[in-house]
Amino acid sequence: MKIICNGEQCDVAADTLARVLLELGYAGAVVATAVNGAFVPISLRQNTPLKFGDAVEVLAPMQGG
């Protein structure tokens, strides 16, 4: 299934946010997620289904001013 992750097209097999994160290499990472612009907390990742074309954002701590 094609989704957009951090602005780039991705082809993933998984169909929930939690499984997609594992598939894309984020296992154990400190990240926050949003789907189609809305924040999805950790507690809801397992029950958040993804569908074709969904835009996923995966953000991590970064330098800031």
Added chain:
Amino acid sequence: MKFYGHEPCSRLLLGTAQYPSPAILSDAIKLSGTEIVTVSLRRESGATRAGQGFWSIVRDLDVKVLPNTAGCHSVKEAISTAEMAREVFQTAWIKLEVIGDDDTLQPDMFATVEAARILISEGFEVFPYMTEDLVVAEKLLQAGCQVLMPWGAPIGSGRGLNNVYGLRSLRAHFPDVPLIVDAGIGLPSHAAAAMELGYDAVLLNTAVAKAVDPVQMAGAFAKAVAAGREAFLAGPMEQRDMAAPSTPLIGKAFL
């Protein structure tokens, strides 16, 4: 001085961006004595996981983090970013930035006030980045902000305090509100000037990170902030237009 119940000893807050290396970032923060650093959230690659390394460096510093919403241009973006930051950084603190103009990075105060109101209703403790506008300040306080962060000058410009009169007015209007000059500070003397006006703290990033020797500059800022604060407490003399001799005229020889 308390920021939402937290009482730091240092009145210098530092950003964590643009340092030449992680080691220099760590050394600069340690030498500055700062207890609060700003951080942000950006896209993480599952392959490189760069953010994980940065987060481990910041955690080792044992300082309080103030996540920002830098780069957000709308209320919706700022709120989603704040919600994500709260989960990642495990803090209710958020430095609220909603940018209204790309050339000056001037905050959009209409959107900032609206976002502040929503975030506070969601339990956030908001540090709003703002212009030095008195009416905006009042609206932000009415929204529930307990700290205000007026700009000195545009972010990264290093111009110092562009509107000393406005900053002094803000200080005078809100004597009991913690006020932090955020952005535009380029030199330790600018930071000292803000503190001499009675500001509670200063927040800066580029002036340290882009110095030839960021660690040395961090130390210089720490001293300037402490000196400015001490000068404010000591009560500076009144300025006057004409000279007034400091050496007594009485007893001067007639030659």
